[in-house]
Amino acid sequence: MMLDRREFRNSRSTVLALLIAFAVLATGCVTSIDPRPVPTGASPDPTATPAPIRFATSGQPTGNDELDHESRLEWWYYSGHLESESGREFGFHFVVFKSIDGTGDPNLIAQLGLLDVETGEHFELYRAEAGFEGGIGGGGPMTIAIADWSYTVTSTAGSHSFAATNGEVELSLQLEATTPVMLHNEIGWLPTETGATYYYSWPRQSATGELVIDGERFEVTGTAWFDHQWGDFFVLGKPAGWQWFAIQLDDGASLMITVARGVSGDVVDTYGTYMSPTGDVQSLRGDADGIRVGSTDQWTSPSTGATYPLGWTVEVDSLGLELVLDPVVLDQEIQDGLPVGSAYWEGKVRVSGAQSGRPVTGDAYVELSGYADPEPIPWLRQ
Amino acid sequence: MLQALGAFVVRRKYIVVATWAVIILAALPFAPRADEFLKPGGFSNESFPSAKARKVLQQRLELSTLSVEFVFSHPEWSPFDPRFSDAVENAVGGLVQHVEIAYVVTHLDDPRRASTASNTVHVTAGLTIELEESLEFLKTITADVDPGPLDLIITGGPALYRDISLASQEDLRRGESVAFPLATLALLLVFGTLIAAILPAAVGGGGVLVGLGIVFFMSQGVDMSVFALNIVTLLGIGIGIDYSLFYTSRFQEELRGGKSVEDAVLGANSHAGRAILFSAVTSLIGLVSLVAFPVMMLRSVGIGAVAVIFAALLAALTLMPALLAILGHRINRFRIGPDWAKRSGFWVPLSHWVMKRPWMVLIPTVTILVLLAVPAASMRLGTVDATILPDSLESRRGFDVLREEFGFALKTVIPVGYIFEGSPFERKNLENAYDIGRELERLDGVSSVTSIVNLDPTFGPDQYAVLYQSPESITDVATARIVRDTVRDGAILFLVESELHPFWPETRVLVTELRSLVPPGDNGGTLHVTGGASEITDIINALYGMFPFIIAAVLIVTYLSLMILFRSVLLPLKAVLLNVLSILASYGALVFVFQQGHFSGLLNFEAMGVIEATLPILLFAIIFGLSMDYEIFLLSRVAEAYERTGDNETAVAEGMQKSGTIITGAAGILIVVAASFVLADVVVVKAIGLGLAIAVFVDVTLVRALVAPAIMRIAGPWNWWLPGWLDRILPAVKHDA
The missing domain is CATH 2.40.370.10 (AttH-like domain)
Structure with a gap:
């Protein structure tokens, strides 16, 4: 297998040509993608009209x-x-x-x-x-x-x-x-x-x-x-949150009152629903029905550090109701299984007061949400 | 040149043997340590868009893409049983103190990590370190985590890679321990004498030792994959023995022809030596092409294979003639098997039978080859996951639990990072992100998108602006987690989920479509697509964008080399086309077995559903070279006879007779060596072994024994046609030196 000089030159140029062809082909392998702008002004799906329950x-x-x-x-x-x-x-x-x-x-x-x-x-x-x-x-x-x-x-x-x-x-x-x-x-x-x-x-x-x-x-x-x-x-936590009262009066009437705070921490809605002892239902709105909720005391949780208003006055002018609610036990906070900011107070309370001058008593459960400091998001605080 | 080399070696035979002894002794301590600097995996590349995007997301979103998974279980306690939860907290409580750990998420943080059906929990420890460092760190935390009364399996990226390395090494030991004795047995059968049989094994083995020594040193300077070692060993044993076998058999033939020992060595050197040299060149053409691919695994096989083939070639051309010159007639001592040379054999009658009815043989044989190749048309390319490991390994068992209990790896999640200037909760950035999120939801193949702006389809930018007025106030666990984990200043992560499997081609279309999106607005926003599916897309784009060109280059270069060797236009074309047919048939077998899962019970593996993307390329490179070896050995003898007789049919019959037994023997040895790797635990190695064994089997039976003589008979004198101008410019190579 002997090559003379001319043959060697020829074979060398053949190999060189092949290498160049290979290099050109290899560089042509880069795949390109045509850019496509994301359309702007997308709109959300329409909110469904509420259906009867x-x-x-x-x-x-x-x-x-x-x-x-x-x-x-x-x-x-x-x-x-x-x-x-x-x-x-x-x-x-x-x-x-x-x-x-x-x-x-x-x-x-x-x-x-x-x-x-x-x-x-x-x-x-x-x-x-x-x-x-x-x-x-x-x-x-x-x-x-x-x-x-x-x-x-x-x-x-x-x-x-x-x-x-x-x-x-x-x-x-x-x-x-x-x-x-x-x-x-x-x-x-x-x-x-x-x-x-x-x-x-x-x-x-x-x-x-x-x-x-x-x-x-x-x-x-x-x-x-x-x-x-x-x-x-x-559901948003502190400063948003709510106070919720589920009151069962001894005369057979039932009353739900909610005071809702928005994302700014201000009260954004106060509403309620009253069911008479005979089962008639009446929706209540904060201003229209004169709903006022006040607190008489407060308690700080030793485990979450949240300070809750404990002890309330609830008044509903349209019903002639003036109630005082006292917690049976202060520490009725619930936190297990939830992030620390989702801890809430859910407690049994005693109800006393009057309706249109007539004394009333009862039992209630009160829920207080949005009082515990949320778990910090580290990157947000940096 | 070869004659001169042969003469030198014969003259200095003792010095050559002594030099080789020194080289082998020097390589001896390093060959067993060849895997020491090899790296696990090597299927990806840090310059891929997916890898670049991963780095951006790691930096901007602190996204940890590497994690250790701790799978805890108990036969009786449910995951939320305080005893179970306490044991988990005790076990992993100390992990966060390691700086290498970014976060630890237990089932108490995310209840989806608990399965009450099987009382199993998985805890994820996200790592801040890269894969290589994580292997050492894994040992530390494995020792730290005490599961107490619970059962514990550790899996996740580092554990899987550790086990891939371990399994590959075990496969190698098993493959070698089976391959060497079987190859020696096959050699005994071919030569019939003990010395002749041991010699090729010894020279081939010496070549492998030197090749592995080279790998040991090269892997310290160049990144090389642990997978390369198995393939390099397989090739080294197969090719080394092949070369030595051809050389020895030619030496014996020369001796039988009445030549002196020295002349017989020189004769073997000029005939077998030339064929071996060209075989090595054609093998190297295919294998060197692997270096062009931007994937470490293929590149390292290319580099390793070049090392062992070079060592095998050098051993065959120097050590072998020196040993034969020393041994002389003693090569035929200790006969314990048949002497094939004294038997008339069946190659001449077979070739005459084929040449009498060439079309009758050619058409059905090619039909069979095409049918074998048909499944290759449905090949689906993918990449490896833990299912390439045997289920006896801890990390694989853990992966199976995660897949079965928690749906891991069954669907695709593509992380898309939106990087911009400013706060993610600024109104304009929220609006841009909202447009992106909605667009992502609309893409074909997307089943859901998780991000801070894809929480509710009825929410628009107005509602999200309210929601994120005070992001820490969000109490909803899932939403809070999304805000905590997928948002940073100047970055919002979209997790695009698809029911498509990460390996499917449709998923690659989706990835491409995601990459084409240009974010709206003037906040300098860019999108970065990463994740497993993106990585697979990059691997396949990189490999198969180049593959056709590399195939073309290999075919052309091989064609030209063979044209120089055989002075023919048609014979190289036939050789190249038949090789392609053999390769396609092995592709078909791969798809039939490893993609479709036939014989999975017998071969003890779980069907991958796809063919690992590097396999077809790897097999092309290896098979092309190896099949070409046999073609060259056959055609060399045919060309040699044709130059002497000038008769095509006589030349074909004589060529087949002279090379048939040796090619069959060599192929038999290679099939045995390759098939021994079917015992491997790592499915990729198993597939390479089987693919190679099938390709060689098809090549040596259907292609060389039937198709080749049929075509040569049909072509007649055209076999040897070479235009005058071409003859003049091609370098001259004489067959009858």
């Missing part, structure tokens, strides 16, 4: 708004007053939060706050879970399992049950509505600064069940207040 009725297997919805936020909320056979008093607050953030299955958090009035001890339990197989679109019943807790909404309007435990405290209750439904803001739909929510209540549910505290078992009965809210809305 539907409840389970016989012969109508679908369309039960007691069940869950495909909404960003939804909660089923109970607060109530229980008594054992021996007359020992308890207060409870049970809630199931469901949130859909669009990145996976709904997140569920369930909380139970239990107050033993005799000892003043306040227990706090929670469970959390991702994933939910509910009754979306069906008529019910709906059972939600949150770890080892369960919550059921039956096909009968206002008929619910739950069971919650942490080994030390166990509470299982059967709840049945004893009044008509209470639709807030007349149709059960409330627009807010940050979205709108459907909102209705069963202001009185009979509660029967079993309570275990540290191995001591109580058969309990009592009255609960139920709230159900759902919608594509956002």
Whole structure:
């Protein structure tokens, strides 16, 4: 295999030509992308017109708004007053939060706050879970399992049950509505600064069940207040927030009052709903109905540092109501399972006062939200 | 030149052997350490747009793209059982104290990390360090995390890469331990004598040792992938033994022809030596092309293969003749198998049978080859994930739990960073981001977009402006997390989710479309698309943008080299086309087995659903060179006979007879070596082994034994046609030296 000089030159030029061709071809391999400007002025989807809230009725297997919805936020909320056979008093607050953030299955958090009035001890339990197989679109019943807790909404309007435990405290209750439904803001739909929510209540549910505290078992009965809210809305913490009062007067009347603060911290809405002992429902607006809420005292939580107004006066001119509300126990704060800024006070209170000069008493649950300092966002504070 | 080299080696045979002994002894301590400086992976490139975008997002959004996943489970306790939660907090509580850890997210922070169905929780520790440093750091935190009563599996990027390295090394040991004895057995079968059989194995092995020693030193200066080692070893053993086998058999043939030992060595050197030299050149053409690809894995295979082929060539042309000159007739001692040279064989009758009915053989054989290649048309290219690892490894088991319990790797999430001047909560920036977010939602293949402006479809810039008036006030856990994790000054992250699999071609279209978007407004905004799917898009764009040109270049250069060697226009064309057919058939087999999952139980792997993007290129480079070896060995003998007889049919029959047994033997050895890598745990290595074994098998049976003689018979004198002007400018190479 011998090459003479001329042949070597020829072969060398061939190889050189090939190398140049290869280099040219290789540089032509860069892929280009045609730029496309993002169109401006995009508009949001129109907000749906609020639909009437539907409840389970016989012969109508679908369309039960007691069940869950495909909404960003939804909660089923109970607060109530229980008594054992021996007359020992308890207060409870049970809630199931469901949130859909669009990145996976709904997140569920369930909380139970239990107050033993005799000892003043306040227990706090929670469970959390991702994933939910509910009754979306069906008529019910709906059972939600949150770890080892369960919550059921039956096909009968206002008929619910739950069971919650942490080994030390166990509470299982059967709840049945004893009044008509209470639709807030007349149709059960409330627009807010940050979205709108459907909102209705069963202001009185009979509660029967079993309570275990540290191995001591109580058969309990009592009255609960139920709230159900759902919608594509956002809940903001401090300085936004609210004071919410669920008052059950001994004469059989029920009253919900909410004082809502907006993102600036100012009160942006005061409204309420009154149900007479005979079941008539009346929507209340802050100015029109003369709703005034004042605080008589305050309490600072040792665990979150939040200072809550505890002790209130509630006046509703259109109803002739002048009420004083006193917390049974100061520390009824709920924070487990939530970010620190979402801690809230949810407590059993005593009600006294007068309606049109006639003395009234009752029980209530009060919720105070937006008092705990939010968890700082480090990059925002730099 | 070869004659001169042969004469020198024969004269200085003891010095040559001694020199080689020194070289091999010098390489000996380093060859086993060849993997010491090799890097895991190597399928990506830091200059890819996805890598650049990743760096921007790491810098501007503190986005941690590397994480360690701790998978905790308990047979009885549910994840939110205080005993379970306490154990998790105790186990990972100290992690945040390491500066290498950016964040730790447990199921208590995000309940989606808990599965009550299987009592399993996964905790993510995002790292601030790069992959290479993370391997060492992984050892520290593995020792730190005490799961107590819980079961713990550690997975995530660093653990997967650690296990890929471990599995590759284990594969290498297993492959070598199987390949060498089997290859020696095959050599015994081919030569029938102990000395002749051991010699090629010894020379081939020496070449591999030297090649690995070179890899050890080169990998300290050039980034090389751990995957290269397996392939380099496979090639080194196969090619080294091939060369030595051809050389030895030619030496034996020369001895049988009555030549003295010295003349026999010189004869072997000028005939087999030339064929080996051209084989090495054609192999190198294919393998050197790998260096042109911007992917470390391919580049390092190219570099490593050049090292071992060069070592094998050098050993075959110097060590082998020196040893043969020393051994002389003793090469035929200790016969323990048949002497194929004394048997009439079946190659002559086979070639005559084929040449009597060339079309009858050609059409069905080519049809079979085309049918074998058909599945290649449905090839889907992708990249590797943890499924390339065996499920006996911890990181793979952890990956499986994450996939099954938490849906990992089943859908695509493409991070798109919007980088601009100013606060993300400024009205104009929110408006721009809102327009981008809405546009992203509208793209084909996008199922959802997560960002601070994609929270609610009924929200417009007005509502978002209210929402972000006081961002810390947002209590909604998911929204708060989005604000905390996906926004910084001058940066908003969009997580574009698609039901498309990251490997699918449709996903690459989506990535391309995302990259084409130009953000609105005058705030200097730019979009940066990263993530696994983007990386795959870049890899495939880079590889397959170049591949056609590299194929063309390799084919042309090989064609010209063969034209110089065989003085023919048609024979190189035939050789190149038949090689392409062999490669396509192996592609078809790859798709049939590794993409579609046939024989996955038998071969013990999980179907990838795609073909790893570097595989077709790698196989092209390796198979093209190897198949060409056989073509050259065959055609050299045919050309040699044709120059002597001037008769095409006689030349084909004689060429087949003289090379048939050796080619079959050599191919058999290579198939054995390649097939031994099918035992590998890492699926990519398994696929290379199988692809190579199938290609060589197809090549040596259908292509060389049937198609080649049929075509040569049909072409007749055109086989040897070369225009006069071409003959004059081509360098002269004589076959009958």
